[in-house]
Amino acid sequence: MSVFRTPAAIFGSATAASRAEAELAADHPHLLKNYNRAPITIARGEGCELVDENGVRYLDFVAGIAVCALGHAHPDITRAIATQAGTLVQASNLFYHEPSGTLANELAERSGFERVFFCNSGTEANEAAIKLARKHAFRRGEARRTILSCEGSFHGRTLGALAATATRAYQEGFEPLPGGFAYTPFNDIAALETALDETVAAFIVEPVQGESGVKPATQEFLAAARRLCDERGALLVFDEIQCGMGRLGTLFAFESYGVRPDVVTMAKALANGLPIGAVLIDAAAASVLQPGDHGTTFGGSPVPCAAALEHLHVRDRLGLDAHVKRVASRLLGHLQALAERYPGEVAQPRGRGLMLGLPVRAPYVTKTFVDTAREHERLLINGAGDNTLRLVPPLIVSEAEVDDAMERLERTVRLVARR
Numbered sequence: 001m002s003v004f005r006t007p008a009a010i011f012g013s014a015t016a017a018s019r020a021e022a023e024l025a026a027d028h029p030h031l032l033k034n035y036n037r038a039p040i041t042i043a044r045g046e047g048c049e050l051v052d053e054n055g056v057r058y059l060d061f062v063a064g065i066a067v068c069a070l071g072h073a074h075p076d077i078t079r080a081i082a083t084q085a086g087t088l089v090q091a092s093n094l095f096y097h098e099p100s101g102t103l104a105n106e107l108a109e110r111s112g113f114e115r116v117f118f119c120n121s122g123t124e125a126n127e128a129a130i131k132l133a134r135k136h137a138f139r140r141g142e143a144r145r146t147i148l149s150c151e152g153s154f155h156g157r158t159l160g161a162l163a164a165t166a167t168r169a170y171q172e173g174f175e176p177l178p179g180g181f182a183y184t185p186f187n188d189i190a191a192l193e194t195a196l197d198e199t200v201a202a203f204i205v206e207p208v209q210g211e212s213g214v215k216p217a218t219q220e221f222l223a224a225a226r227r228l229c230d231e232r233g234a235l236l237v238f239d240e241i242q243c244g245m246g247r248l249g250t251l252f253a254f255e256s257y258g259v260r261p262d263v264v265t266m267a268k269a270l271a272n273g274l275p276i277g278a279v280l281i282d283a284a285a286a287s288v289l290q291p292g293d294h295g296t297t298f299g300g301s302p303v304p305c306a307a308a309l310e311h312l313h314v315r316d317r318l319g320l321d322a323h324v325k326r327v328a329s330r331l332l333g334h335l336q337a338l339a340e341r342y343p344g345e346v347a348q349p350r351g352r353g354l355m356l357g358l359p360v361r362a363p364y365v366t367k368t369f370v371d372t373a374r375e376h377e378r379l380l381i382n383g384a385g386d387n388t389l390r391l392v393p394p395l396i397v398s399e400a401e402v403d404d405a406m407e408r409l410e411r412t413v414r415l416v417a418r419r
């Protein structure tokens with residue numbers, strides 16, 4: 001028998017749960033306190049809405065942090081998961097199975113990249129890319145080992161990906177971090193010219209930085225990175241974990257920039273909510289990792305692969321890229337108008353596609369807007385770095401839902417401003 005009791009069971013009738021009780025619900029006695037959870041309990045999801053245990057519906061512009069591209073409980077994804085779960089859940093990587101092979105084919109065909117490595121998360125995808133870059137240099141008999149990344153970047157929480165995450169707050173207290181990492185300012189071509197020297201095995205960059213507050217790379221910066229990597233013999237790695245899988249209005253973020261990297265890391269939205277990561281590797285580095293060099297027990301297991309495969313098919317059927325471009329420009333327009341109407345509270349938005357950030361002006365802080373939006377307007381948004389509200393709704397969000405969300409956000413801003 002499960003010893004876990006729902007907050008409703010602990011505190012009595014869910015409808016009678018007071019705010020204090022709800023806050024306690026977020027402070028579970030046995031879950032590690034490494035997250036700041038909001039004081040609500042999510043019971044289920046439906047399209048662009050999440051529903052709490054009291055039946056309260058929230059318009060979800062977080063989407064599992066840029067994960068649920070097709071929204072919650074999409075029937076085709078649910079069916080694909082159920083069918084695969086009833087067929088084969090795990091076979092190990094000692095054996096080939098069709099879901100991973102078919103998904104690799106689809107990703108290779110759509111990207112033009114040659115090989116795909118599957119893992120379970122974004123940080124693992126970046127770890128694999130880091131190892132690949134070092135082995136690539138090693139196999140060529142080169143001494144270069146440095147992984148260069150950008151200030152403000154976020155590449156994950158495992159030690160290698162954390163060492164590439166050039167944001168002090170994430171690293172502090174976890175030293176010593178692995179050596180061989182260097183950092184360069186984001187969108188600064190002159191600095192990159194100097195930093196990307198012959199010691200660099202790979203330059204890893206997010207086309208749109210997410211955690212630092214939704215900051216797009218300039219096309220010129222990524223094009224310069226491509227040129228410099230070619231000239232100096234380093235691999236160019238795009239971390240598309242947050243900005244890929246259609247979020248910018250193209251399946252891959254690199255397509256939206258017209259700059260082709262050597263390696264792409266993916267995760268988050270790939271399986272629309274099931275844990276999966278992937279590394280796409282271009283021909284030049286496709287044979288670097290050999291049997292025994294790298295691996296994972298669960299990576300590429302059948303159920304997430306089946307979900308990812310279905311995701312690709314559903315997005316084709318929906319013509320999602322054109323839809324994203326349309327609703328994204330509507331959302332951006334609303335945010336620009338909001339910034340004009342409330343210049344004391346928020347600044348002009350940043351971002352690309354359906355990955356948008358609305359900077360909050362000091363002395364206001366994002367938490368006030370996030371909490372007010374949730375409590376008063378049933379709108380879910382979250383705060384990213386640089387005091388910025390991040391809006392990453394499901395990519396299936398309708399124009400009516402965008403309008404609705406922006407009305408709720410405007411009332412939120414008005415409420416915060418009045419206090």
Ligand code: PLP
Nearest residue numbers: 121122123154155156210241242
């Ligand atoms: N890279 C980027 C750009 C991310 O946004 C994230 C997560 O937010 C990661 C890597 C790490 O992914 P995961 O949390 O799946 O390990």
